[in-house]
Amino acid sequence: MTYCTKQDLIDRFGEQELIQLTDRVNRPASAIDDIVVTRAIGDASALADGYLAKVLSLPLSPVPSVLTKNVCDIARYYLHGKAAEKDSPVARAYAEAVAFLRDVSKGLVQLTEGGETPPAAAGGQVQWKAPGRVFTRDTLKGF
Template sequence: MSYASLEDLIERAGQDEILQVADRDEDGTPDPDVVAAALQHADNTVNGYVAVAYAVPLTVVPDLVRTWAVSIARYFLHRNGPPDYVVNDWRFAIASLKDVAAGKLKLPVAENETPPAASEDGRVSVAGPDPVFSADRLEGWL
């Protein structure tokens, strides 16, 4: 599940702009692969920052995240240089994501979507099965 959709891009930018930047074969419709690549890049960018504080991918997409994903995807759709207002939206999205990663901004997540456990010193811990290769299991092999 992507954090944003073609419909979200059209709602934010308008049909004309999306056709200008995503209709590379000039058939009158946005190219699905071009849009999908931009949305995937946006998802990867969001996840890269948000993963510091939350389990990703987010199962419920807050409106803030959708807005940031749209801004990032829109920025990358403008392959010949985005206009200033698109660059400003992208910069705001990246700055906001940095704030999430730094713990300055909290996402409105559902109760079942909790951040990963953190220790008292701020390190993230992960629970899982015992490691396959450990010093005890390799004893005698080294």
């Protein structure tokens, strides 16, 4: 399942940017290549699934808007590829999106819409039993 669409990318980043990033045939670039966009969205959604599967039952329905935003940022970074500079806004947005997904997987951030929490692992609390104390205040009197 994908968490964003081509239209989400256009709404967030503009049609002209997507044309420049995806049209690898025409010079000058003149059309959005749907295959390239679909691949980037699929890769970004797969990355998100890897983090989310740890704490949520997939697929999510409905998709939380915060997840859509973060997957859009990841897909944009994938579309930029090696052209994304290390300190560029695109790279920063990607790093923040991955950090968000990491926090969700650790349980530090909770998605409020969609999904169900998977059942907890079977078992109970950890139990242990230790032998009685060998050295006590009474047995060490005089030392």
